[in-house]
Amino acid sequence: MAAAFQSFYATLSKLPSSSSPRSPHCVPLTSPFLAAKPQFRSIGLISGNLRYRTKASMAEIVTPKSKGKVQVFESEEELAVSLAMHTADLCSEISKERDSFTVVLSGGSLVKSLRKLLEPPYIDSVDWLKWRVFWVDERVVPKDHPDSNYLLAYNDFLSKIPIPIGNVYAINDALSAEGAADDYETCLRHLVKTKIIESSEDNTFPKFDLMLLGMGPDGHIASLFPGHPLVQEKEKWVTSIKDSPKPPPERISFTLPVINSSAHVALVVAGAGKASAVYSALGDVSNSEVLPVQLVAPQGELTWFLDKGAASKL
Numbered sequence: 197m198a199a200a201f202q203s204f205y206a207t208l209s210k211l212p213s214s215s216s217p218r219s220p221h222c223v224p225l226t227s228p229f230l231a232a233k234p235q236f237r238s239i240g241l242i243s244g245n246l247r248y249r250t251k252a253s254m255a256e257i258v259t260p261k262s263k264g265k266v267q268v269f270e271s272e273e274e275l276a277v278s279l280a281m282h283t284a285d286l287c288s289e290i291s292k293e294r295d296s297f298t299v300v301l302s303g304g305s306l307v308k309s310l311r312k313l314l315e316p317p318y319i320d321s322v323d324w325l326k327w328r329v330f331w332v333d334e335r336v337v338p339k340d341h342p343d344s345n346y347l348l349a350y351n352d353f354l355s356k357i358p359i360p361i362g363n364v365y366a367i368n369d370a371l372s373a374e375g376a377a378d379d380y381e382t383c384l385r386h387l388v389k390t391k392i393i394e395s396s397e398d399n400t401f402p403k404f405d406l407m408l409l410g411m412g413p414d415g416h417i418a419s420l421f422p423g424h425p426l427v428q429e430k431e432k433w434v435t436s437i438k439d440s441p442k443p444p445p446e447r448i449s450f451t452l453p454v455i456n457s458s459a460h461v462a463l464v465v466a467g468a469g470k471a472s473a474v475y476s477a478l479g480d481v482s483n484s485e486v487l488p489v490q491l492v493a494p495q496g497e498l499t500w501f502l503d504k505g506a507a508s509k510l
């Protein structure tokens with residue numbers, strides 16, 4: 197296993213920091229890891245793992261504006277335990293029917309909240325070969341730049357799981373923000389056409405299996421910021437922003453119709469600094485400005501993962 201991981205790291209670190217404009221990373225690369233794949237145990241075992249089920253102390257709450265399932269955990273640690281179980285259970289369920297499990301990551305604190313997937317039982321049981329990883333938003337910087345959402349996910353998550361490198365769909369960082377957004381959308385369209393990503397019921401947008409969304413203290417999700425015109429985008433799948441109020445200014449982002457076409461959305465929010473935006477979204481308040489997080493209303497299931505701090509104003 198260790199040797200396989202090393203060869204995986206070595207190959208990933210040799211990946212060019214950019215690819216040619218017409219070859220986004222949507223064409224899966226041949227992975228040396230695939231050849232060295234260990235046999236994974238059935239994930240079904242995880243559902244019966246009472247150690248994890250009973251460990252977290254969680255309250256499920258009905259809020260005045262309750263959309264979806266709202267879960268509040270005693271601590272971020274317990275939130276992370278439950279998020280790992282939720283993700284692993286979905287992977288298990290979806291993998292029974294399909295060869296790919298499409299997961300969309302956010303940047304920021306979300307990645308740290310995935311850490312329990314790196315521990316037993318999940319690290320050995322999840323069918324990582326089925327994972328296809330995308331980003332709901334990305335900063336338009338080189339992949340080795342400290343602001344890169346790819347780099348964050350690589351360092352803290354992707355480099356620690358046995359995922360084939362060709363299943364990781366990063367943006368083309370050689371392009372302008374607009375070019376990178378168009379290129380990423382082309383990549384998604386190709387993957388929908390080849391049925392690696394499912395299509396929404398009306399075939400208009402891609403339907404990802406699991407969208408893991410973080411939220412900023414201002415109520416932004418992805419790179420859709422309060423009051424910004426991009427929040428209104430109805431046609432494009434991927435859009436770009438050059439004046440992000442949060443640095444760095446140039447980013448790409450999935451649009452709300454794509455986010456809302458997902459089969460499952462997990463909104464993962466921890467910390468008292470985000471309590472006001474959580475209250476705007478779920479509390480008994482009618483604010484004149486609708487925050488982007490309030491517009492998350494997927495066709496599929498929405499599950500909130502809040503810690504006590506984030507839920508403190510509810």
Ligand SMILES: O=C1O[C@H](COP(=O)(O)O)[C@@H](O)[C@H](O)[C@H]1O
Pocket residue numbers: 301302303304305306333334335345409410411412413416417418419442
């Ligand atoms: O800039 C971004 O911020 C949000 C929230 O980040 P957090 O660190 O407050 O959780 C993140 O979801 C998004 O992907 C990222 O680009």
